[in-house]
Amino acid sequence: MKTLVIATLALLGSASLSAAETDQQALIKQGEYLARAGDCVACHTAKDGKPFAGGLPMETPIGTIYSTNITPDKTGIGEYSFDDFDKAVRHGVAKSGSSLYPAMPYPSYARVSDADMQALYAYFMQGVAPVVQENRDSDIPWPLSMRWPLAGWRWMFAPSVAGLQGSGQAQAAEDPVVSRGAYLVEGLGHCGACHTPRALTMQEKALSASEGSQFLAGSAPLEGWIAKSLRGDHKDGLGSWSEEQLVQFLKTGRSDRGAVFGGMSDVVVHSMQYMSEEDLTAIARYLKSLPAVDANDQPHQYDKAVAEALWKGDDSKPGASVYIDNCAACHRTDGHGYTRVFPALAGNPVLQSADATSLIHIVLKGGTLPATHTAPSTFTMPAFAWRLSDQEVADVVNFIRTSWGNQGSEVKAADVAGLRKGDLQNTSNDDLGQVKTHSGS
Numbered sequence: 001m002k003t004l005v006i007a008t009l010a011l012l013g014s015a016s017l018s019a020a021e022t023d024q025q026a027l028i029k030q031g032e033y034l035a036r037a038g039d040c041v042a043c044h045t046a047k048d049g050k051p052f053a054g055g056l057p058m059e060t061p062i063g064t065i066y067s068t069n070i071t072p073d074k075t076g077i078g079e080y081s082f083d084d085f086d087k088a089v090r091h092g093v094a095k096s097g098s099s100l101y102p103a104m105p106y107p108s109y110a111r112v113s114d115a116d117m118q119a120l121y122a123y124f125m126q127g128v129a130p131v132v133q134e135n136r137d138s139d140i141p142w143p144l145s146m147r148w149p150l151a152g153w154r155w156m157f158a159p160s161v162a163g164l165q166g167s168g169q170a171q172a173a174e175d176p177v178v179s180r181g182a183y184l185v186e187g188l189g190h191c192g193a194c195h196t197p198r199a200l201t202m203q204e205k206a207l208s209a210s211e212g213s214q215f216l217a218g219s220a221p222l223e224g225w226i227a228k229s230l231r232g233d234h235k236d237g238l239g240s241w242s243e244e245q246l247v248q249f250l251k252t253g254r255s256d257r258g259a260v261f262g263g264m265s266d267v268v269v270h271s272m273q274y275m276s277e278e279d280l281t282a283i284a285r286y287l288k289s290l291p292a293v294d295a296n297d298q299p300h301q302y303d304k305a306v307a308e309a310l311w312k313g314d315d316s317k318p319g320a321s322v323y324i325d326n327c328a329a330c331h332r333t334d335g336h337g338y339t340r341v342f343p344a345l346a347g348n349p350v351l352q353s354a355d356a357t358s359l360i361h362i363v364l365k366g367g368t369l370p371a372t373h374t375a376p377s378t379f380t381m382p383a384f385a386w387r388l389s390d391q392e393v394a395d396v397v398n399f400i401r402t403s404w405g406n407q408g409s410e411v412k413a414a415d416v417a418g419l420r421k422g423d424l425q426n427t428s429n430d431d432l433g434q435v436k437t438h439s440g441s
Contacts, residue, residue, distance in 0.1 A: 027122045032123050037184060038109075065103055069133050091110070099154055100150070108207065196215055229353070237292060246284035268370065319392075326388070340375075360397055
């Protein structure tokens, strides 16, 4: 009898242990999903480096900083308690007690729930391979490199974690789908870190939709790209996009309305394509709930005059001949492009923003539409810096921004020259000679 009792207790203990292990594995899996939603790997992995080992250079107005090792090695976060981890992620305070640079989007991560923080901690401590790699000091010169002023920055601009948890619960009672989208966009997705303009003191001008129309209204140029407005404007926002088109774009990097490029390519490849249909729908529905910034915003009205002129062989409009020779084969003379392959230019909000940096940059350097699990094809736009002069680039950009009903402002050759110079400074020696030889500037 005694033996039977012992055996029974052993079986119960084994079953209990198995259940605990199953729960822990589920928590780790949830943390992996959340880390994908937060796109942690994109910033904490250097080119050709090991996942989450840090070392990725990030340009700031005061110098270059390098992302940190967040693997569970002692050179990373291996000695972090949950409290240490939470203080870093949601409060911007390192284990040493020093303040983190706001390149770490802790003002957004302050919105992450306690439960999701526990899952993230479980994943990074138990689901990520440890990597021995010491963190690299920033290239910010002294005295700007001093950390203590960042404590004041946090006090002034980082939101209260406790207060945000309560406001999120109140909002959830209104519309669960929109509330989930707000949680992902304003929190883990930290979309505002790129898509919201910043003040001179480098804080985002708004951290949520409740803080005003600056939230997700588009950024200043960063590394040659503009993060476009995600608000409801038709001209330069998402007013012309449907919820379904947004979901398709986030999942595949392409839709009937456009194709991904620049830094957003990494977001789709590393993060969005792995998210559930429900979460992508929540994000899209929340973004579609944001009103336009311009009270007089109107839907795009297609103008066929340029298309008819080109069809008749009239290329007298400045930039038209450059467009015919270099762009029309893919984007067509009517500006409609080819759906989910070569994006339409007519009515494209990226092309009508006040700042044409992204458009100039992609003409000069080209771009590649990345492959995803559900859209494995890859398409490349060639670079034209080697064959077009600054004036020719300005002409074709102006042509695109003022044709088929588009209403973009004028670009000058000097604008192109400035961006070309920046590209040259960041070009490898193998490509430098070709770009210099054909710059025409």
